[in-house]
Amino acid sequence: MTCNCCSSNDTNDTKIFDSKNLFLPKETKIVKVIQSTQLERHFTLRLADGGKMKFYPGQILEVSLHGYGEIPIGLASSPTRENTFDIVIRSTGRVSTAINQLKEGDSLFIRGPLGHGFDLPVLRNNNILIVAGGIGLCPTRSLIQYIMDRRSEFKRFSLFYGSRDPSQQMFLDDLSNWRGSADVEFHETVDKGDATWKGNVGVITTLFKKANIAPDTKVIICGPPVMFKFVIKELDSVGISHKNIFVDLERRMKCGLGKCGHCQINDKYVCVDGPVFTYSDIENLEEAL
Amino acid sequence: MNVYFIKDQDFNSFVAKMMESKKVVGPVTKKSKFVFAALEAPEQLRLDYDVTILPPKKEFFPTCQSLMKFQGNHCEGCINPEEKIILGVHFYDVKAIDMTDLLFREKNEDWNYLANREAATIIASNIQNVSSRAFFASVGKEVTPKGHDAFLTKLKSGYLFETLTAKGENLVKFGKFESASDGQKQEARSVNDVPLKKCAEALKHSSKEIAGKVRKSFANESFWNEAAKDCFSCGSCNIVCPTCYCFDVQDDWNLDQASGMRTRYWDGCLTEDFACISLGAGAVENFREHRGERFRHRIMRKAAYLNEKLGGPACVGCGRCSSACTPNIADPVNVINKLMEA
Amino acid sequence: MGKAKVAFFDFTSCEGCQIELTNYGDAAFLELLNHIEIVEFREAMSERAPSFDIAFIEGSFTREADRERLEDIRKRAAVVIAYGACAATGGVNALKNHQPDYKEAVYGKDAGQPHLDSSKALPISAAIKVDYKVYGCPMDKYELLRIVSHLLHGKTPVIPNYPVCVECKRREVVCRYDDNDHCMGQVARAGCGAICTADGIPCEACRGFVDHPNEEALVKVLKERAGFTDSRAQSKSRMFTANLRSDAK
Numbered sequence: 061m062t063c064n065c066c067s068s069n070d071t072n073d074t075k076i077f078d079s080k081n082l083f084l085p086k087e088t089k090i091v092k093v094i095q096s097t098q099l100e101r102h103f104t105l106r107l108a109d110g111g112k113m114k115f116y117p118g119q120i121l122e123v124s125l126h127g128y129g130e131i132p133i134g135l136a137s138s139p140t141r142e143n144t145f146d147i148v149i150r151s152t153g154r155v156s157t158a159i160n161q162l163k164e165g166d167s168l169f170i171r172g173p174l175g176h177g178f179d180l181p182v183l184r185n186n187n188i189l190i191v192a193g194g195i196g197l198c199p200t201r202s203l204i205q206y207i208m209d210r211r212s213e214f215k216r217f218s219l220f221y222g223s224r225d226p227s228q229q230m231f232l233d234d235l236s237n238w239r240g241s242a243d244v245e246f247h248e249t250v251d252k253g254d255a256t257w258k259g260n261v262g263v264i265t266t267l268f269k270k271a272n273i274a275p276d277t278k279v280i281i282c283g284p285p286v287m288f289k290f291v292i293k294e295l296d297s298v299g300i301s302h303k304n305i306f307v308d309l310e311r312r313m314k315c316g317l318g319k320c321g322h323c324q325i326n327d328k329y330v331c332v333d334g335p336v337f338t339y340s341d342i343e344n345l346e347e348a349l
Numbered sequence: 350m351n352v353y354f355i356k357d358q359d360f361n362s363f364v365a366k367m368m369e370s371k372k373v374v375g376p377v378t379k380k381s382k383f384v385f386a387a388l389e390a391p392e393q394l395r396l397d398y399d400v401t402i403l404p405p406k407k408e409f410f411p412t413c414q415s416l417m418k419f420q421g422n423h424c425e426g427c428i429n430p431e432e433k434i435i436l437g438v439h440f441y442d443v444k445a446i447d448m449t450d451l452l453f454r455e456k457n458e459d460w461n462y463l464a465n466r467e468a469a470t471i472i473a474s475n476i477q478n479v480s481s482r483a484f485f486a487s488v489g490k491e492v493t494p495k496g497h498d499a500f501l502t503k504l505k506s507g508y509l510f511e512t513l514t515a516k517g518e519n520l521v522k523f524g525k526f527e528s529a530s531d532g533q534k535q536e537a538r539s540v541n542d543v544p545l546k547k548c549a550e551a552l553k554h555s556s557k558e559i560a561g562k563v564r565k566s567f568a569n570e571s572f573w574n575e576a577a578k579d580c581f582s583c584g585s586c587n588i589v590c591p592t593c594y595c596f597d598v599q600d601d602w603n604l605d606q607a608s609g610m611r612t613r614y615w616d617g618c619l620t621e622d623f624a625c626i627s628l629g630a631g632a633v634e635n636f637r638e639h640r641g642e643r644f645r646h647r648i649m650r651k652a653a654y655l656n657e658k659l660g661g662p663a664c665v666g667c668g669r670c671s672s673a674c675t676p677n678i679a680d681p682v683n684v685i686n687k688l689m690e691a
Numbered sequence: 692m693g694k695a696k697v698a699f700f701d702f703t704s705c706e707g708c709q710i711e712l713t714n715y716g717d718a719a720f721l722e723l724l725n726h727i728e729i730v731e732f733r734e735a736m737s738e739r740a741p742s743f744d745i746a747f748i749e750g751s752f753t754r755e756a757d758r759e760r761l762e763d764i765r766k767r768a769a770v771v772i773a774y775g776a777c778a779a780t781g782g783v784n785a786l787k788n789h790q791p792d793y794k795e796a797v798y799g800k801d802a803g804q805p806h807l808d809s810s811k812a813l814p815i816s817a818a819i820k821v822d823y824k825v826y827g828c829p830m831d832k833y834e835l836l837r838i839v840s841h842l843l844h845g846k847t848p849v850i851p852n853y854p855v856c857v858e859c860k861r862r863e864v865v866c867r868y869d870d871n872d873h874c875m876g877q878v879a880r881a882g883c884g885a886i887c888t889a890d891g892i893p894c895e896a897c898r899g900f901v902d903h904p905n906e907e908a909l910v911k912v913l914k915e916r917a918g919f920t921d922s923r924a925q926s927k928s929r930m931f932t933a934n935l936r937s938d939a940k
Binding site: 079080081082083084085087099124126127128129130150151152153167169285310311312314315317318319320321322323324325326327332346347 | 416417419421422424425426428452453455456457458459460461568594595596597598599600601602609611613616618623624625626627628629630634636637642646649650653654655657658
């Protein structure tokens, strides 16, 4: 099946980096930086050589800064958008903290795209629900944008977004677009409200009663590990098959190439077999969720 | 290819001639043990070694290897293979090299390994002495070694030299070889059978039975916690293993503070932080927090996880982990046999 | 980047780590001086600086009277690094912590002299906030260089939490236990490059323990593999890690 947006096959075989040295990063330039929340910064990048990177929603990049190291980061924009692509970096360690000091025009290095993203052929012509908790909205945003840009290829599209509190909400421009959009049934919640918050308060599963999710919906889940179990319990009560649930996992993907072993869960390497897995493929894998 | 014979008195000159052509790496002594090292003289070669501390994998995948050097925003790769001959590799290590060849090639080709590998000529040799912890005769019998270019067998009055590839055949010009007789070939076959009968330790079940039962034992937490009670999480079993290939990557600046290096180091999944990620503000999530989980992961990886990919277990029975483990708990034979009886 | 202002201080110690600093003796230290400026260093200069980017503190905190001086350093420093085993963990000084009669044992009839009075030997972090630790007795000057390099770039230094065995095996060193010796490399924090075992000397864990050492297994292995008596096996790791043991006083 050919992808219309980048005229290549729906396989993950497009790599922009040097096939004779997969460890050699490629330079990008920072086009735009937005301070998303206190800890997170949203970067828009462009390849320094002016090329366009081919990738699929849900794929990851190894993002690096010389001397500081590399970290795996999910792409946060859709390949249907311009010649740029987005990532969001949360300051958690050496590399992310250093990257979050950078400004527009600075260089950032990437290897990728890597890994197995969302199976677009499986998702097309179906009802879609995306359940994103916290920074789980970043990698799923690549798919949200994709669906919004090719809305006619998908049926009903619902999006649940949960944050710890209103100050943790990201992509504020997107949120305001989605709130008023007829293309997505957008439901949001915060675990803890504040004086300005008028919306739903409660964990993400409280949104299920607001949206009547059909049993044949394809569901994508991304968020903190603790969220998965509760969301899947809700989905079970709706009667959604585990074959129709897709989870986006996080691990220590040091090389991104299925070699270094750090992200291994049983016989799977999250960086090449995932990060997006069909839930039925991993539900019996201990250590996965 | 062809089968040759070389007399004992001509052997050292064969090695010397090879050394004139390129670097020759072989087993040499290090105190009471053996290691693969670049030969300085043919006499150093100890083909009667039992097992080396580290496997010959280090010749393609060095314990620490530069992946990239940078200067400001410029960066370049460090792939720079050196032609060499690795002489005296036992068959179990050839099997392990076959595995790392496949694993570094599959899905994403890692030329930092493959370039070194392709620049190497491997001469396997028969096992003249069996290490006390070896169990190569009973593990992964369905897997045959195939990555070597030639095979050397010590006979009574010389060596049988069987070439398997053009690279191996290319070495014949360095020695005073003659065609091997049927009698010499027969003698080599019986010589190579001997070590298979000399392993002091043995697995009692087939790879398939073991993989099935080991895999099913995942949830048997009391077994794994008990097995790992004395585990130091020291990673010795990983580092000496010929089929382990995990690594960590670290960046450092040079003294000028503008240029520097990205380097990978052998890592071990038994060490505490191996599967740990940082969540920020000092918080971490460790996906294998307890030593029993890490101990289990290694046995799973050796006996079950990679079998489909490799056509057999990711263990070749060299016994290095068993001897490297100071509390003597890493021995796969003990762990697996106990599990099979449980 | 501008030069980082660096100051050195010493407390209860043999000052061996300072000697180690002067041992660079090669281009490394001169190159480093292109990036740092030493503004206070009692051994080498008399100036005092009002503030500095990095304070390196050697030695352990063994007298309450030292607290004030440490707090003053903390106030003047952006980053405080405890360097060397004494400063990082209490080091060999902490051997006395479990032995109330140490003064008599060491000084005999002079034990009553007032200048010998001290309290428990503790790491610098027991008195003030320490940002980073450089382990080892003495500290490894090249590790210190790497840590300074990382700090110059605002990167949290990488300190291993795996044991010396990893580095020892990477160097293909014959295990001390295979040489009929003992060793504590299984519980000792790596970062030294296994220099001692590579020289045929057992690891004494001078860099302290990894975060979660298996102390029981160490005692067992010292007895079973190295032939130690129970009491020797039990006390073996006190030399450098008295404050890190589960029975630390």
